[in-house]
Amino acid sequence: MLTTSQSPVYVAHSLDEALVLRAAHPEAMPLAGGTDVMVFIEAGAIDPPGFIDLWAARDMAGVADADGGLWIGALTTYTDLERDDRVVKAAPALVEAARTVGAKQIQNRGTLGGNIANASPAGDTLPVLMALDAEVEVASKARGTRRIPMDALYTGYRTLAVAPDELITRVFLPTPHPADVQHFRKVGTRLAQAISKVVFGARVRLEQGKVTDARVAFGSVAATPVRCPRVEAALVGRAPDPAAADHLLVDIAPIDDVRSTADYRRTVAARTLRSFISSLA
């Protein structure tokens, strides 16, 4: 034991209580499954003056079928996602991503809302959520709810377009088109317990042999997870063409860091993309 935070913890037993506590203690850090927060505390990287514990707010967990898609509560764990037949059917790429987060112990505790709020450029579910046109619902006691498109959520490195009195409450996944193909690929050091060097989510609509809609998103290759508009534009309107991957370098900006090099990331990102496009032809 290196560090135990002595800061107060405000325990929310419902979403409504959570919003009241969030408004009263905007300086306090929201805490879901703890799988990132506890690591940061132990490393001495953070020392928030307080925490809002959301774990007991059970109405923030679970999946609901409504509004032409699925609503996934922020407190829904990766294991819950893997086991929900509706998520498996509508968002197989998200389930694949959930299965690669840490290992069982992390998947049992870590939450979708936590992955989004932690805002790591390497967050495994984030490129997939972008590819699936997910929207993130945030709420405050004072102003109610609003929806932020996933590709407008991150404004900079680990920075979210979420106000200090707002909480991430749930995620909306629109029902996929029957002609959509989803894809997820993570490249790490090993299969389990790896933080991604490159993480890739995509959704491509194929009709009569042509791509009619495309979403391509990567993580670990820029300061935030990024959508790749140049690649998407190059894909649409023709048969799947691996040459679209040539535009990737305009859309991503990888760096050298402890887990990999910019050069490796550029090479591997382009290859995973080309391999996916080839698989469509």
Add this chain to the structure above:
Amino acid sequence: MKIDFELNGRAVSVEAAPMARLLDVLREDLRATGTKEGCGEGECGACTVLIEGRAVNACLVPTVQVAGQKVLTVEGLAEDDRLHPVQTAFLKYGGAQCGICTPGFLVAAAELLAEHPSPTRLQVREALAGNLCRCTGYQKIVDAVVAALTGEVEPAGAPGDADLDRASRTC
């Protein structure tokens, strides 16, 4: 703050900082030292416990989050003198060497047994991917769990008392 929860079927009450790691409260406040600390950052699985039946890393759980919940540690696997099938299999197959990772493996395997009475070998490997062992090379651990869960693998020879004596002397 005062935090009440259930540990291995028994009601316990501790006075702890709400953000104190469950791992420290188990080992230091409750003297339940079966749960080990390895990496302290959720990578190695040595501190695996079950909360409400789900395997988690106790180093990543703030104690406030187990208020009112059921926690099971390696100490709670055996019922009286009767070992859990996974424990028996680890003995038979030599699934332990230095022993530090063993409690975490046993608890993770117990969750798997509860969820999948007859998992495939791949499912066993996947369920145990969050537990690191630096001695055995995993083969005997996986053999032990497959045996405990499916009876698919027969032991080369069940250990007698002499084997267990020798094992306890050399560890």
